[in-house]
Amino acid sequence: MSFEELEHTADARFRIRAASLGELYSEAARALMDVMYGRPGEDGQEREIEVDAHDPESLVFAFLSEVLFISEVEGFVVSRADVTVSDTKAKGILHGEPFSPERHGGGRGVKGISFSDLSLRREDDSYILDVIFDV
Amino acid sequence: MLPGIQSLGPCEWEVPLGYVPGMRVPGVFYLSPRLAGTLEEGAVRQLANVATMPGIVKRSLAMPDIHWGYGFPIGGVAAFAFESGVISPGGVGFDINCGVRLLSTPLEEKDITNRRELAERLYREIPTGVGGKSSLRLSGKDLDSVLVEGASWAVRQGFGRAEDTEFCEEGGCMEGADPAAVSEKARARGIPQSGTLGSGNHFLEVQVVREIYDEAAASAFGLVPGQVCIMIHCGSRGLGHQVCTDHLRVLEAATKRYGISLPDRQLACAPLDSPEGRAYFGAMAASANYAWANRQVIMHRTRKVMEELYRVPQKEMRLVYDVAHNVAKIEEHLVDGKRLRLCVHRKGATRAFGPGSPGIPASYSRVGQPVIIPGSMGTPSFVLHGTQTAMEKTFGSTCHGAGRVMSRTQAKRRITGREIRESLGKAGIVVRAPNDASLADEAPDVYKPSAEVVRVVHEVGLSRLVARLEPLAVIKG
Numbered sequence: 001m002s003f004e005e006l007e008h009t010a011d012a013r014f015r016i017r018a019a020s021l022g023e024l025y026s027e028a029a030r031a032l033m034d035v036m037y038g039r040p041g042e043d044g045q046e047r048e049i050e051v052d053a054h055d056p057e058s059l060v061f062a063f064l065s066e067v068l069f070i071s072e073v074e075g076f077v078v079s080r081a082d083v084t085v086s087d088t089k090a091k092g093i094l095h096g097e098p099f100s101p102e103r104h105g106g107g108r109g110v111k112g113i114s115f116s117d118l119s120l121r122r123e124d125d126s127y128i129l130d131v132i133f134d135v
Numbered sequence: 136m137l138p139g140i141q142s143l144g145p146c147e148w149e150v151p152l153g154y155v156p157g158m159r160v161p162g163v164f165y166l167s168p169r170l171a172g173t174l175e176e177g178a179v180r181q182l183a184n185v186a187t188m189p190g191i192v193k194r195s196l197a198m199p200d201i202h203w204g205y206g207f208p209i210g211g212v213a214a215f216a217f218e219s220g221v222i223s224p225g226g227v228g229f230d231i232n233c234g235v236r237l238l239s240t241p242l243e244e245k246d247i248t249n250r251r252e253l254a255e256r257l258y259r260e261i262p263t264g265v266g267g268k269s270s271l272r273l274s275g276k277d278l279d280s281v282l283v284e285g286a287s288w289a290v291r292q293g294f295g296r297a298e299d300t301e302f303c304e305e306g307g308c309m310e311g312a313d314p315a316a317v318s319e320k321a322r323a324r325g326i327p328q329s330g331t332l333g334s335g336n337h338f339l340e341v342q343v344v345r346e347i348y349d350e351a352a353a354s355a356f357g358l359v360p361g362q363v364c365i366m367i368h369c370g371s372r373g374l375g376h377q378v379c380t381d382h383l384r385v386l387e388a389a390t391k392r393y394g395i396s397l398p399d400r401q402l403a404c405a406p407l408d409s410p411e412g413r414a415y416f417g418a419m420a421a422s423a424n425y426a427w428a429n430r431q432v433i434m435h436r437t438r439k440v441m442e443e444l445y446r447v448p449q450k451e452m453r454l455v456y457d458v459a460h461n462v463a464k465i466e467e468h469l470v471d472g473k474r475l476r477l478c479v480h481r482k483g484a485t486r487a488f489g490p491g492s493p494g495i496p497a498s499y500s501r502v503g504q505p506v507i508i509p510g511s512m513g514t515p516s517f518v519l520h521g522t523q524t525a526m527e528k529t530f531g532s533t534c535h536g537a538g539r540v541m542s543r544t545q546a547k548r549r550i551t552g553r554e555i556r557e558s559l560g561k562a563g564i565v566v567r568a569p570n571d572a573s574l575a576d577e578a579p580d581v582y583k584p585s586a587e588v589v590r591v592v593h594e595v596g597l598s599r600l601v602a603r604l605e606p607l608a609v610i611k612g
Contacts, residue, residue: 005543005544006544007542007544007545008542008543008544009175009202009203009539009540009541009542010202010203010204010209010539012543036265037265037266038570038572038573065380069320069323069324069377072324072373073323073324073327073373075266075268099266101264101266101569104265104266105264105265105266105569105570105573106569106570106572106573107265107334107572107573108265108334108335108573108576108612109265109333109334109335109373109612111229111230111373111376111379112229112376112377112379112380113380114205115383115400115401116205116206116401134205134229134376135335135543
């Protein structure tokens with residue numbers, strides 16, 4: 001389970017690997033926090049999350065867009081996600097902590113999740129997600 | 136130069152019909168030999184892809200700060216016939232009405248003896264960076280007024296002076312804004328962020344006019360050598376970003392429904408005169424108005440700090456101009472002898488209307504509108520003026536800035552935020568940011584040199600140099 005930032009001139013591009021879709025979603029949320037705040041958050045508080053979509057790529061797009069929305073509007077820095085992912089629905093809990101300027105001021109705003117070059121695939125025993133955050 | 140591209144003259148290149156299948160018009164971009172090495176093949180392909188879109192008029196264009204973007208290249212300009220053309224969020228960008236305004240003061244460089252204190256005061260008064268929260272407490276009804284009235288709303292609330300709006304493109308208020316087309320999510324992102332600077336390449340800089348290139352134009356704009364000015368660069372924050380996200384999804388579906396075939400789904404668009412096209416235009420105009428109100432509030436707070444620290448009456452700090460560099464506008468242009476109503480998309484491109492054009496302040500009519508080009512952090516910014524050449528070649532458009540050339544990952548490997556702060560400090564530039572980490576991926580050399588980008592548009596005549604400004608203090612998000 002890991003996330004890695006890849007080269008991209010204008011934006012922040014990530015490759016995320018995990019053994020299950022649930023873990024993949026959690027790591028993707030952590031990667032987003034890494035851009036927005038310079039680091040993911042710590043456990044402590046919880047928020048519910050639920051999104052629907054018609055295909056697996058649209059679902060991960062909808063999930064990350066919702067994490068961005070909750071984080072930005074509620075000042076909530078996600079530490080991990082505990083979600084159940086089916087073909088068309090992701091539902092569960094975001095763990096994290098309130099934004100603190102001292103600890104979370106090292107990032108840059110993410111404007112949106114990009115649908116371009118979004119790819120979700122399975123290789124051997126892992127799920128791999130490539131995603132660009134528009135910064 | 137890349138294969139398949141033809142020279143039209145110094146710094147002017149054509150991407151001919153057939154470069155990609157289905158092009159309705161040729162592509163043209165402007166680039167010097169020195170910048171040719173920065174040109175990405177993907178960006179040229181995007182320029183050519185835009186030329187396939189329904190209703191595109193004359194040519195698909197890109198400025199010297201061209202680089203690879205979402206669907207349309209950044210630095211791209213495309214005009215679509217009002218009756219038969221389309222509108223596309225990819226031709227505007229995520230940060231709707233990202234723009235720049237320049238405030239002049241009667242102060243000289245020697246008056247700013249306490250740069251660090253000035254930077255600290257501005258940083259405290261203007262919410263900045265990720266998580267920076269507005270002290271405005273907007274209700275939903277207030278937000279509706281912001282979305283419809285733009286800068287005038289801010290002036291009405293006491294943020295600034297009535298004459299400020301005259302010195303904004305569109306008078307700081309775009310017609311056709313439709314608050315109902317702005318989603319609840321966009322509103323929720325926008326309410327706590329109004330009057331905030333944001334992060335990334337957005338900044339507020341205290342600058343000094345270091346060199347004047349055109350005295351008559353500088354005098355019309357009220358700029359003199361040695362004068363202290365303040366530049367504000369920001370946009371429509373989370374509200375505009377969410378509007379782009381929301382409407383991209385709608386327009387992707389609409390593109391298919393209207394039988395529009397595109398080489399890249401990122402060009403998602405709809406006829407201007409369709410429910411989806413009208414909804415995006417209304418939401419985009421509302422976001423543009425939010426951004427104008429935003430810059431107006433930030434400018435007012437800046438004036439108050441300058442008044443308190445240097446005893447300068449607010450009325451002596453004049454808004455030189457406010458330009459939008461991510462927007463689509465309905466404009467009239469003369470094309471092959473005919474006056475046409477067009478929807479001009481400028482994505483990372485600045486309007487550069489020439490002398491006598493409608494829609495520019497009477498006091499600037501003789502020289503053309505001011506064009507404000509922000510430098511990257513620590514590098515010079517420029518003021519130019521619009522030209523008749525731009526009216527003829529580029530639908531009255533020019534470049535918007537520097538254009539990124541290096542990824543965040545590369546930038547962070549090469550230099551730390553602390554090293555950047557120290558090197559700017561040696562040059563006498565004070566930087567105030569949430570912390571050093573946020574400086575690293577905005578290092579000056581991750582961008583094309585702004586002086587070279589500006590030199591190209593000056594030589595081609597898309598706008599002409601008026602003044603160079605250099606930073607004294609930088610507030611970064």
